[in-house]
Amino acid sequence: MPEATTATGILVLADGTAIRGRGFGAEGVAVGEVCFNTAMTGYQEVMTDPSYAAQIIAFTFPHIGNVGVNPEDIEATNPHAVGCIVREDVTAPSNWRAAGGFDAWMKLNGRIGLAGVDTRALTRRIRELGPPNAVIAHRKDGAFDVDELVALARDWPGLEGTDLAKPVTTLQTYQWDEGLWRLGSGYASPSASEVLLRAPARSTGSADLAGARPGTSLALGEETSSQRKRVIAIDYGLKRNILRNLVDAGADVTVVPATASFDDIMAHEPQGLFLSNGPGDPAATGEYAVPVIRKWLDTGKPLFGICLGHQLLGLAVGARTTKMHQGHRGANHPVKRLSDGRVEITSMNHGFAVERESLPANARETHVSLFDGSNCGFELTDTSAFSVQYHPEASPGPQDSHYLFERFVGEMAK
Structure with missing residues (x-):
């Protein structure tokens, strides 16, 4: 029977633990894996990152939502994390770029929030026991059937063995030519000689945050499409x-669905292949992704992978991936570059990792985590292919890892 309390939100773990708090955002019930994120900023980017599909995010930074939301700081059209947990109540936004409040944005997009939780204790639990399957719920009357929610959490199969790339990938091929954001100008638009084709909506999600981009456009330069290097980006859940x-x-980027065949890709006459980030178990996604990647490697053309793309490249060359105890999620992860010992401050979001010991003889490890020593990058010695586990585009360093994009395009220019 529903149990009425003064709490309007609840997190129920599969082991029966119930954590009550104050609900915000949308009312309802959602199931997922609870993980923690240590970033102090970027909560809107985190919530819209497709890599967080089927996950409930516990933010370790206590003040989440205080800078509001805007139509620019999103990584996909819709949020993909099913909910979030915060320490302090979401306050009214205080930032010159804010176009709305985080609470209202969560409600608009059907995402559940839970405030008033001891996120430090929850984070320590995840560190010790691993990320649990759980249910997050919000009801204004505070009437929750805890037994029913426990059963829902226990019945959820979890992320291991689950392919989540298909639910979040694009439904159609499209061209992308929007550049980086710059203060006072917004996102760079293509030069006058290029045709702008905006990205379509993804296959799942809720309402979009409407709003025009402020500022004037900034040209990318004098390059024409013919001078740019033709890249196919496979969307496994890309940012x-x-x-x-x-x-x-x-x-010159063309995005294709996660299930695109090798022939579909080659029809665009690409000079390079990019493997995107994404959610779920790489071994499950690899069932259809790995054969395509192997055929591409046979062409000898450059390949670059990030996060899930890194793991899929590992599987394609015969390595193994494994579920991590707690995963890496945050914007302050130090990674050592083995070629020169330089330390890059990186952003990460992954619950699986490539097993270093399983890498083949033609794979050279290039980066390692200074938190736990896990593999964070490798390159092939007999062809132009490399990948990293972290997110260079998130710019926490802020530009420690931008050389990777330049390297990829430079490989195509050789």
């Missing part, structure tokens, strides 16, 4: 700022 960085580095 928009990855595409902007590719454009800024000199790529």
